[in-house]
Amino acid sequence: KAGVTQTPRYLIKTRGQQVTLSCSPISGHRSVSWYQQTPGQGLQFLFEYFSETQRNKGNFPGRFSGRQFSNSRSEMNVSTLELGDSALYLCASSALMNTEAFFGQGTRLTVV
Amino acid sequence: QKEVEQNSGPLSVPEGAIASLNCTYSDRGSQSFFWYRQYSGKSPELIMFIYSNGDKEDGRFTAQLNKASQYVSLLIRDSQPSDSATYLCALKGTSYGKLTFGQGTILTVHP
Numbered sequence: 001k002a003g004v005t006q007t008p009r010y011l012i013k014t015r016g017q018q019v020t021l022s023c024s025p026i027s028g029h030r031s032v033s034w035y036q037q038t039p040g041q042g043l044q045f046l047f048e049y050f051s052e053t054q055r056n057k058g059n060f061p062g063r064f065s066g067r068q069f070s071n072s073r074s075e076m077n078v079s080t081l082e083l084g085d086s087a088l089y090l091c092a093s094s095a096l097m098n099t100e101a102f103f104g105q106g107t108r109l110t111v112v
Numbered sequence: 113q114k115e116v117e118q119n120s121g122p123l124s125v126p127e128g129a130i131a132s133l134n135c136t137y138s139d140r141g142s143q144s145f146f147w148y149r150q151y152s153g154k155s156p157e158l159i160m161f162i163y164s165n166g167d168k169e170d171g172r173f174t175a176q177l178n179k180a181s182q183y184v185s186l187l188i189r190d191s192q193p194s195d196s197a198t199y200l201c202a203l204k205g206t207s208y209g210k211l212t213f214g215q216g217t218i219l220t221v222h223p
Contacts, residue, residue, distance in 0.1 A: 031209045043156075043200065043213040055208040090155055092211065098144045098163075098204050101211055103155045 002027065004093050004104035012110045018079040021107045025072050025093030032074040033101065034066060037088040046089075049074055050097070081111045115139060118201050118214035127223050131188040135201030135214055138182070145177055145184045146211070148200040156200055160186060191221040 049068035148156035
């Protein structure tokens with residue numbers, strides 16, 4: 001069974017640009033959640049989708065958005081990038097709401 | 113008070129010893145508890161999950177949950193140098209699929 005796949009693995013963007021990250025969950029998993037990991041803040045929750053509906057959102061500005069498609073694949077978008085957005089962005093998939101979550105390899109975003 | 117607190121590290125144990133990692137949480141509505149291992153530069157890897165009070169064993173790993181005292185722990189028996197990593201305690205509560213993480217404990221197993 002294939003794991004969670006995130007693309008791209010690495011990105012370098014300039015301040016003010018926007019970026020879209022992609023996540024394909026484990027087959028059969030309908031819940032996809034996104035996290036930002038930085039050395040100073042640790043792992044912070046961005047948002048969670050289930051059956052194409054955002055059910056929960058973390059404390060991030062509106063520049064961070066996401067969506068989920070009917071095949072459960074998810075994308076997150078960050079607009080007007082800031083230097084502080086440089087981080088490892090992780091996607092996790094779960095079969096159900098409270099079951100175990102499995103992470104993808106992450107996308108390392110660097111904003112210059 | 114932080115939602116999830118882990119014992120401060122770093123933790124250093126000799127090869128073959130038992131490593132004990134602890135975690136306390138504040139939300140009594142928390143339902144599911146997880147331990148992830150993260151190697152430097154890699155993504156978190158799920159190593160244990162526990163949903164009910166008591167102990168759960170999987171190979172060299174034992175997770176312990178006490179909901180009344182609001183703590184969860186991870187024991188690693190016969191620690192190996194390859195166990196050296198950051199260990200993250202996480203939980204899911206009533207906020208749908210949101211995982212809340214502790215700050216992590218760095219474990220070093222020295223030969």
